[in-house]
Amino acid sequence: MLRTLFTGARDAVARVLIPDATATAKRAWSLRFIELAALADVILNVVPVVSDYLPWWLTLALLGGAWVARLLTQNKEAPVADQ
Numbered sequence: 001m002l003r004t005l006f007t008g009a010r011d012a013v014a015r016v017l018i019p020d021a022t023a024t025a026k027r028a029w030s031l032r033f034i035e036l037a038a039l040a041d042v043i044l045n046v047v048p049v050v051s052d053y054l055p056w057w058l059t060l061a062l063l064g065g066a067w068v069a070r071l072l073t074q075n076k077e078a079p080v081a082d083q
Contacts, residue, residue, distance in 0.1 A: 027073060033066035 041059045044051050 029069035030066040030073070033062050033069055037062035037066065 037059045040054065040062060044054055044056070044059070
């Protein structure tokens with residue numbers, strides 16, 4: 001029952017806030033890069049053993065990738081939600 005309630009609430013919020021949430025999530029590469037950068041930073045700081053295997057510049061590279069992904073998608077005209 002809770003699963004149905006949460007699924008219905010999630011769908012209602014997605015329809016109100018973001019009309020095409022599925023397509024938006026598929027194209028949100030900058031958000032994915034930012035999440036990976038945060039994960040890499042947490043792993044590097046919490047687990048010192050992993051710092052021997054992951055380079056220190058990984059977080060910076062992922063944030064740079066997010067910046068580039070945002071610039072590439074920003075040039076495209078976003079569809080108007082009312083149309």
